[in-house]
Amino acid sequence: MPEVLFPLDSTRKFTDQELIGHNRWHPDIPPVVTVRPGQTFRVHCREWFDGNIHNDDSAQDVRDAPLSIVHALSGPFAVQGAEPGDLLLVDIVDVGPIPQEDSGPLAGQGWGYTGIFAKQNGGGFLTDVFPDAYKAIWDFRGQQATSRHVPGVTFTGITHPGMMGTAPSAKMLAKWNKREAALRATDPDRVPPLSLPPEPRDAVLGSLTGAEFDRVAAEAARTAPPRENGGNQDIKNLTKGSRVFYPVYVPGANLSVGDLHFSQGDGEITFCGAIEMGGFLDLHVDLIKGGMQTYGVSENCIFLPGNTPPQYCRWLAFSGISVTTDGEQRYLDSQLSFQRACLHAIDYLTKFGYRPEQAYLLLGAAPIEGRFSGVVDIPNSCATVYLPTEIFDFDVRPSAAGPSRIDAGTGAPKSTF
Numbered sequence: 092m093p094e095v096l097f098p099l100d101s102t103r104k105f106t107d108q109e110l111i112g113h114n115r116w117h118p119d120i121p122p123v124v125t126v127r128p129g130q131t132f133r134v135h136c137r138e139w140f141d142g143n144i145h146n147d148d149s150a151q152d153v154r155d156a157p158l159s160i161v162h163a164l165s166g167p168f169a170v171q172g173a174e175p176g177d178l179l180l181v182d183i184v185d186v187g188p189i190p191q192e193d194s195g196p197l198a199g200q201g202w203g204y205t206g207i208f209a210k211q212n213g214g215g216f217l218t219d220v221f222p223d224a225y226k227a228i229w230d231f232r233g234q235q236a237t238s239r240h241v242p243g244v245t246f247t248g249i250t251h252p253g254m255m256g257t258a259p260s261a262k263m264l265a266k267w268n269k270r271e272a273a274l275r276a277t278d279p280d281r282v283p284p285l286s287l288p289p290e291p292r293d294a295v296l297g298s299l300t301g302a303e304f305d306r307v308a309a310e311a312a313r314t315a316p317p318r319e320n321g322g323n324q325d326i327k328n329l330t331k332g333s334r335v336f337y338p339v340y341v342p343g344a345n346l347s348v349g350d351l352h353f354s355q356g357d358g359e360i361t362f363c364g365a366i367e368m369g370g371f372l373d374l375h376v377d378l379i380k381g382g383m384q385t386y387g388v389s390e391n392c393i394f395l396p397g398n399t400p401p402q403y404c405r406w407l408a409f410s411g412i413s414v415t416t417d418g419e420q421r422y423l424d425s426q427l428s429f430q431r432a433c434l435h436a437i438d439y440l441t442k443f444g445y446r447p448e449q450a451y452l453l454l455g456a457a458p459i460e461g462r463f464s465g466v467v468d469i470p471n472s473c474a475t476v477y478l479p480t481e482i483f484d485f486d487v488r489p490s491a492a493g494p495s496r497i498d499a500g501t502g503a504p505k506s507t508f
């Protein structure tokens with residue numbers, strides 16, 4: 092086992108650990124440790140809500156989830172010799188849940204969760220159709236996930252970090268804050284908001300204290316969006332065996348990781364759509380000196396995805412076009428087309444006995460594929476959603492005999508405001 096450079100004690104909060112991570116992006120958050128190019132090391136990761144979501148049958152914790160505390164990130168890890176303009180090569184050597192036999196109180200200890208976030212608290216891809224909070228608990232057995240809240244499915248998780256990235260430079264951070272504020276200013280009262288401003292409340296900034304803490308907390312970017320440095324990309328294919336190349340913007344690169352997912356569908360559509368968990372990552376790092384210019388990777392990472400199973404190969408796919416549910420024609424709106432494809436799949440699954448929210452949770456958590464199939468045929472773009480048929484305990488395909496009905500059980504817990 093590689094040396095653990097960022098240990099976490101599952102029984103203690105993120106802020107009570109031996110090494111304190113961070114939950115904002117800023118160039119002045121000090122690295123917790125320095126690693127050498129060529130080194131492999133283990134990192135423990137806290138689940139993104141730091142233990143606030145429980146293994147129970149109520150969605151109140153999702154409804155009231157404190158968004159100001161996310162994401163609990165491990166790091167930053169400084170890489171010896173890394174300079175702005177380099178590419179940081181990161182191999183995901185291994186990734187998994189908290190290595191513990193017995194199930195425990197923290198997501199990752201034999202279980203994880205998927206949440207539909209309420210429109211009043213974060214929202215999601217289909218928040219106008221699903222404005223309330225829901226939760227599904229998933230139980231892990233080896234690589235398999237099942238849920239008492241979404242019966243009738245068993246699938247193999249493609250475990251990955253939802254978040255990984257390098258620190259921004261001061262100049263890049265200023266650019267983020269400026270452009271995101273300008274967007275917010277176009278509709279400042281929108282619910283959910285168009286973007287999130289820096290939030291000093293609940294900021295965790297590693298070892299910073301005093302006046303320096305206050306300055307950085309007032310400037311530091313929230314971790315919700317993916318940006319040029321990687322960040323919350325939620326790419327389900329960053330599995331074990333992946334090699335990612337990140338642009339380096341500050342001396343040392345300052346790599347951070349977190350938001351581990353046992354599984355996720357393309358798009359992570361319920362906002363907390365993946366199966367969230369705490370766990371570990373084994374990382375190997377190296378440098379390509381001057382690689383940003385050599386390969387034209389100055390903004391946003393590139394990667395070689397891992398080829399870890401499952402490689403599902405039989406699918407039932409749903410298409411959607413850029414016309415609203417009210418029948419309004421939109422021009423090549425691929426976001427809308429993808430929403431319509433997802434709603435199409437949800438409607439279909441209700442014919443088998445699922446409640447709509449169960450189908451929505453399933454699309455967020457299972458390894459579904461999402462594609463922009465056509466983007467040029469005016470006025471309609473076409474998006475598609477692929478469900479692996481093998482994950483269902485019953486035949487989910489259409490037939491002349493009609494759909495078999497499953498027992499949807501007690502359904503997924505719901506909480507309204």
Ligand code: ZN
Pocket residue numbers: 139253350351352363365367
């Ligand atoms: Zn996540």
